[in-house]
Amino acid sequence: MMYLFLALAIGAEVLGTTLLKSTEGFTRLWPTLACLACYGAAFLLLARALERGMQVGVAYAIWAGLGTTLIVVIGMLFLGEPLTAAKVAGVALVVAGVVTLNLAGAH
Numbered sequence: 001m002m003y004l005f006l007a008l009a010i011g012a013e014v015l016g017t018t019l020l021k022s023t024e025g026f027t028r029l030w031p032t033l034a035c036l037a038c039y040g041a042a043f044l045l046l047a048r049a050l051e052r053g054m055q056v057g058v059a060y061a062i063w064a065g066l067g068t069t070l071i072v073v074i075g076m077l078f079l080g081e082p083l084t085a086a087k088v089a090g091v092a093l094v095v096a097g098v099v100t101l102n103l104a105g106a107h
Helices: 002-023 029-051 056-078 085-103
Strands: none
Touching: 002 029, 002 056, 029 056, 056 085
């Protein structure tokens, strides 16, 4: 169940981050409210995952790894951002770090 809450938290955070550009510096009301609501939901869901026994370090590593990867993909597919070798290398390093933490017994 803790992984379900973490997955939902990551989804909410990714949606909030995707909406961030549309807020135009928090000057547009509805995108701003949606963005902030997503971030609030993300932290609530993350707290629920931690409440059910997930370690903070593991949760945050998975959050960062998946969130970063998804935002890069969304940026490329929907926001017109280029995919560069540096982005690919950076995401690979983040994912490698998450895998290393999990394999090293951080969970």
